[in-house]
Amino acid sequence: MKYNSHHIIVFISVFFLLACRVNAQQELPADKKATKETVSLYNNLKKLAAKGFMFGHQDDLAYGVNWKYDASTGSAGRSDIKDVVGDYPAVYGWELGGLELDHPKNLDDVPFDQMQQFIKDGYARGGVITVSWHMYSPFGKGISAWDTTHGTVASIIPGGIHHTLYKEWLDKIAVFFGALKGSKGEAIPVLFRPFHEHSGSWFWWGKNNCSASDYKALWRFTFDYLHTQKNLHNILWVYNTGGDFKTKEEFLERYPGDDVVDMVSFDTYQSGDPKKSEGFIKNTNSRLNMVGQIAAEKNKLFALAETGFESVPNEKWWTETLLKAIGDNKISYVLVWRNHGYQESTKRMHYYAPFKGQLSANDFVEFYQLNSTLFEKDVKNEKLYR
Numbered sequence: 562m563k564y565n566s567h568h569i570i571v572f573i574s575v576f577f578l579l580a581c582r583v584n585a586q587q588e589l590p591a592d593k594k595a596t597k598e599t600v601s602l603y604n605n606l607k608k609l610a611a612k613g614f615m616f617g618h619q620d621d622l623a624y625g626v627n628w629k630y631d632a633s634t635g636s637a638g639r640s641d642i643k644d645v646v647g648d649y650p651a652v653y654g655w656e657l658g659g660l661e662l663d664h665p666k667n668l669d670d671v672p673f674d675q676m677q678q679f680i681k682d683g684y685a686r687g688g689v690i691t692v693s694w695h696m697y698s699p700f701g702k703g704i705s706a707w708d709t710t711h712g713t714v715a716s717i718i719p720g721g722i723h724h725t726l727y728k729e730w731l732d733k734i735a736v737f738f739g740a741l742k743g744s745k746g747e748a749i750p751v752l753f754r755p756f757h758e759h760s761g762s763w764f765w766w767g768k769n770n771c772s773a774s775d776y777k778a779l780w781r782f783t784f785d786y787l788h789t790q791k792n793l794h795n796i797l798w799v800y801n802t803g804g805d806f807k808t809k810e811e812f813l814e815r816y817p818g819d820d821v822v823d824m825v826s827f828d829t830y831q832s833g834d835p836k837k838s839e840g841f842i843k844n845t846n847s848r849l850n851m852v853g854q855i856a857a858e859k860n861k862l863f864a865l866a867e868t869g870f871e872s873v874p875n876e877k878w879w880t881e882t883l884l885k886a887i888g889d890n891k892i893s894y895v896l897v898w899r900n901h902g903y904q905e906s907t908k909r910m911h912y913y914a915p916f917k918g919q920l921s922a923n924d925f926v927e928f929y930q931l932n933s934t935l936f937e938k939d940v941k942n943e944k945l946y947r
């Protein structure tokens with residue numbers, strides 16, 4: 562049979578209709594030019610939340626309470642979580658503070674070149690990457706993120722005295738994000754959580770230290786610069802408050818817009834003895850309910866982006882506290898903070914995940930075995946990037 566122009570038009574139309582169908586099934590994240598893998602991750606995370614929530618750990622591959630990564634001593638691939646349950650977390654948290662100042666290591670001593678490799682390793686195993694940024698003050702002199710000088714945000718948004726410096730910082734962030742490549746050369750998607758815990762006032766981008774409109778302007782500028790100027794398309798944007806809001810309105814006070822956010826989240830930590838008070842469970846649960854409603858109304862993802870009980874001194878904290886705090890909220894993930902070990906500055910043990918032999922390790926194994934908790938082996942099967 563000979564094909565004529567009529568056949569060709571029919572072929573093209575069928576192809577076009579099929580292509581549209583495939584696209585119609587995929588919702589786009591805030592960045593409308595997001596890469597295939599980023600779009601897939603966004604859509605797959607929405608589906609995954611119905612099955613369970615992922616477990617995440619900050620700096621998981623870089624160090625644990627009793628070890629530090631050193632390729633020459635065979636610690637490659639080590640993880641406190643893996644030591645306890647034989648599996649990695651599903652979500653890896655990493656931190657960029659110091660990159661903007663060209664420091665070779667971040668503020669917690671993780672070399673950026675190693676961090677890039679850890680990100681590639683986690684992604685190659687099917688895990689999810691999230692990145693925070695405790696950025697230094699643009700006023701220099703080693704002033705850290707924990708600075709409350711009013712007007713710092715105003716100084717870096719368009720029209721501010723440090724705006725050019727801020728663009729140079731973003732150029733460095735862009736180089737870092739741009740270098741994150743999978744085995745086929747594809748960009749590794751990152752859940753980026755900048756200017757976090759802004760409802761508190763301990764960081765210079767915090768509530769009492771900048772106006773809501775300056776905060777939103779900073780967010781929107783950053784979004785636009787990284788996508789439009791730096792042409793990065795592997796970012797999903799995570800809006801994040803502290804755990805101190807009381808209403809949905811309060812949570813959304815500095816929300817920069819549906820068009821620049823993919824996930825809504827907050828951070829909250831256990832303090833006090835969970836045997837004496839159910840405060841953490843109740844407060845976390847009710848706030849997750851609120852944020853879950855917001856996520857549903859806005860068609861966004863949601864997460865408990867940071868939590869933990871320093872040095873987990875309660876042997877059943879995972880199944881009797883954290884699990885109850887999450888309840889039936891359909892979060893994408895819960896991430897616990899870093900396993901630093903003894904901290905000279907606070908004279909305390911500073912860690913949030915169990916390690917082999919730790920008091921809560923057996924309970925963590927139970928937590929791991931639940932169908933609703935997802936670790937790396939679970940998410941690998943989900944093929945989140947396809």
Ligand code: BMA
Pocket residue numbers: 656668669695898899
């Ligand atoms: C804090 C502590 C600090 C650390 C910071 C940024 O909560 O863990 O020691 O420098 O996070 O990661």
